[in-house]
Amino acid sequence: MSRRLQVDERRAQLLALGVELFSTRPYDEVSIDDIAGQAGVSKGLLYHYFGGKRAFYIATLELAASALLDAVGPPGQGPTAERAREGLDAYLGFVEARATAFTTLMRGGLGNDPEVEAIIDRTRQAFVDQVLTSLGLDDSRPAWRVAARTWIGAVEAASLDWLQHRDVSREDLVEILTGMLPGLVATAARLDAAPGST
Amino acid sequence: MSRRLQVDERRAQLLALGVELFSTRPYDEVSIDDIAGQAGVSKGLLYHYFGGKRAFYIATLELAASALLDAVGPPGQGPTAERAREGLDAYLGFVEARATAFTTLMRGGLGNDPEVEAIIDRTRQAFVDQVLTSLGLDDSRPAWRVAARTWIGAVEAASLDWLQHRDVSREDLVEILTGMLPGLVATAARLDAAPGST
Numbered sequence: 001m002s003r004r005l006q007v008d009e010r011r012a013q014l015l016a017l018g019v020e021l022f023s024t025r026p027y028d029e030v031s032i033d034d035i036a037g038q039a040g041v042s043k044g045l046l047y048h049y050f051g052g053k054r055a056f057y058i059a060t061l062e063l064a065a066s067a068l069l070d071a072v073g074p075p076g077q078g079p080t081a082e083r084a085r086e087g088l089d090a091y092l093g094f095v096e097a098r099a100t101a102f103t104t105l106m107r108g109g110l111g112n113d114p115e116v117e118a119i120i121d122r123t124r125q126a127f128v129d130q131v132l133t134s135l136g137l138d139d140s141r142p143a144w145r146v147a148a149r150t151w152i153g154a155v156e157a158a159s160l161d162w163l164q165h166r167d168v169s170r171e172d173l174v175e176i177l178t179g180m181l182p183g184l185v186a187t188a189a190r191l192d193a194a195p196g197s198t
Numbered sequence: 199m200s201r202r203l204q205v206d207e208r209r210a211q212l213l214a215l216g217v218e219l220f221s222t223r224p225y226d227e228v229s230i231d232d233i234a235g236q237a238g239v240s241k242g243l244l245y246h247y248f249g250g251k252r253a254f255y256i257a258t259l260e261l262a263a264s265a266l267l268d269a270v271g272p273p274g275q276g277p278t279a280e281r282a283r284e285g286l287d288a289y290l291g292f293v294e295a296r297a298t299a300f301t302t303l304m305r306g307g308l309g310n311d312p313e314v315e316a317i318i319d320r321t322r323q324a325f326v327d328q329v330l331t332s333l334g335l336d337d338s339r340p341a342w343r344v345a346a347r348t349w350i351g352a353v354e355a356a357s358l359d360w361l362q363h364r365d366v367s368r369e370d371l372v373e374i375l376t377g378m379l380p381g382l383v384a385t386a387a388r389l390d391a392a393p394g395s396t
Contacts, residue, residue: 026311027311113224142366146360149359150352150355150375150378152355153351153355154348154352154355154378157350157351157352157355158347158348160351161348165340165344167340168344168389172341172344173344175385175388175389176344176386176389180348180382182381183382184374184378186377187378191370
């Protein structure tokens with residue numbers, strides 16, 4: 001294995017450990033010493049790779065965000081409702097399989113830290129764009145953007161509730177979340193068409 | 199003014215300042231020195247009242263959460279749809295008038311800090327309970343609880359989008375958020391009635 005590959009792999013292992021650690025313990029209570037100890041590496045190596053605890057934390061959030069975006073992937077080719085269902089099912093598949101990564105990302109605020117907010121916002125915006133693209137729209141029309149953003153917020157809230165209670169099936173969650181779409185689309189279409197509105 | 203009242207008032211002033219500070223700057227970049235300096239009090243007094251920066255931060259989140267709950271108040275007496283609209287309008291009134299307090303609360307995570315999560319979760323749960331009570335239900339029925347939690351997540355997401363863009367009217371936001379309710383209620387009723395489901 002080349003030296004570059006070894007470095008990448010070691011870095012990836014450390015980040016995967018970070019995702020686990022930060023999902024189960026408060027940021028303030030995780031020290032660089034803990035991370036180095038659990039990973040079996042020196043503190044110096046962690047500083048060398050990531051610069052410090054906050055930068056390491058931000059890198060774990062970035063990893064969780066890319067993993068979620070990769071899991072959902074680009075929208076398929078079918079009718080809008082079918083694409084929404086497919087995208088949602090892939091999203092919930094990630095939530096189920098990678099619960100700690102999802103929780104780390106969604107609960108990952110650091111008291112209004114702009115870099116942290118930027119990662120979370122960028123992830124949300126990618127899904128908002130996907131929803132709008134599926135509808136043949138962009139984010140230049142406020143009522144539609146709000147509707148898409150609202151639906152993504154609904155999906156996030158339902159996902160966190162699901163991980164906490166685990167008392168509804170994935171299929172039922174898909175029903176609940178797609179069941180709100182026709183009303184949302186109808187309202188956005190009405191507001192978008194109304195003269196002088198929004 | 200009695201000494202006790204003076205203490206309460208001073209404490210309230212410090213917390214109000216904290217809500218402002220923490221909504222505009224990352225937690226890590228706000229020091230006890232800054233807070234004391236801006237408030238014109240000694241560091242010792244801050245430690246005496248609150249114990250430390252994290253405890254002070256948590257107290258500001260608690261203040262923001264109670265203010266939001268107070269602003270919405272208990273549900274009225276009208277038909278369900280009307281009560282939803284009234285509650286939502288009061289919620290958005292708070293979001294508009296107390297934008298920094300709302301942002302501090304919603305963006306206020308501290309890297310999976312359990313006390314912080316507890317305040318945010320308790321606030322959400324209070325609204326979930328209100329929604330369920332308005333429907334004559336409690337949270338013992340999973341499909342209904344998920345639907346209520348999902349809607350509260352939608353309201354939070356729409357509120358944050360609104361503060362960021364300010365390009366839809368409050369009335370339009372109420373339309374978008376109430377427009378998704380019939381589909382949500384119909385799905386929850388169907389899943390709750392289905393044998394073996396959820």
